[in-house]
Amino acid sequence: MLSYRPTRPPLEVFRRVFDSPTSVKVCPFIRISIAYMLWEIWKGRNSSRYAGQVMRATEIMRHVTQWLRSTHSLVPNKTKRSRSVCEAFGLWGLHIIPTQTWTTVRSVRWTPPRAGQWKLNVDGASQGNPGSSGGGGILRDSTGCILFAFSNFYNIQTNTVAEAMAIRDGLFLCEEQNITNIVLESDSKVLVDMLRADSCPHWRLKNIWADIMRCRGRITTITHQFREGNQTADALAAHGVRSRRRTVFSFWQDMPLEARGAHRLERLGIPSLRIHRTPLPASPRQWRIAWRRSGVVTIGR
Template identity: 35%
Template sequence: MKAILELGFSVNVPFKMCKMVRWILPLQGLMLNVDGASKGNPGPCGDGGLFKNPHGTVSLAFSHFYGLGYVRWWLLAIKQGLMITEIWSDPLSLVNPLHTGVAPSWDYYRWWRDVHDFVQQHGVRVSHVYREANQVADALANYACLMHCNEVFNSSRQLPRPCFPSLIGDRMGLRSFRSP
């Protein structure tokens, strides 16, 4: 550092604030944490998610491989009779269109319309969460992409091993650091 200053260069180190982020229990009903993953652009993609009750218990979880894209967690919720009250998702590309009522693109209009209708009909609150508070859903989405699988898990014990550290962290209320 001293040598840099002696050469006449100024050093400007930006200050970054870290945020503490953690998963929070839903107040009532079931919460769906959902995330997507893509391995390439374009490339194989999938999504994953889990339904949790106010005690943090996993009611149902899923990993869906879609090849080049499609989302259908709402069909799983309807088929299983799950009444979702909240959806937490870290991609703003899912959250913002559901708030504005405008599909992200024509390519996605068909599935987006179904999701939007589901959210409107059931009065589901959709919120953005940071990736650090959505790690189990992220692990499930990555599992779908890597394994090219479509699986439904009926309890937390059935989840793939990569989900366990994040699931345990959620249950213990552990915080993750997020830097901008």
């Protein structure tokens, strides 16, 4: 008879399983299944010790298998099901189809404003959400030349609050220099929609929102940009978190190294690739509709 001697105490093994940052957390259903298996083993132990009923391992496995077969269909369709997870359940006679995804690639680039306009790109960063946060932004003309850039530290904030504070700081700098006809660009879809609607439902942003609305007349256009097309502002926001202070830059040479590199690439019009993976639609017709609407290039499943 084969015997197994664990190299670690059982409690440490289970702690590692439930605290795993990768494989086990891919499918929360696995964690629930492990807990149910332990519960069946515990019930069998108690039945044997206190009721004199012998609970064989095969009977425990039968109970666990029945439970898995009755509940695995309840796993949400959006739950990520890797091939290895599906193969593991296949050993129990459960046929779970791996989640099929299609990968799309979109070319994203920063575009300069029209002649006579200024484009203000802003971004916020929070390490922990909420956590140590900062913001940054850059104002450029139609040729891509910088008028100013800034980075700032905002203490403990969420991503949305940090982004709103960055918008406020950027507009305040524009107000100091009497700049109008501004194209405001942000990668926060939430704030862009709020600015377009001139409405702020979040009470945490009320004071910041009042400052932004005071400068609202200087903005002519509000656009949403993907993070890949907002890399200079992203680098400035990260610098604000690291430096833990407020800095205003008048020349691109004064900016942090990461921001200088991103600014040069954006000014040259060099695109970045945005890779996105989405679940594959159930039917070929739905797949064709999704592909046509995306307007992007599909490179695989």
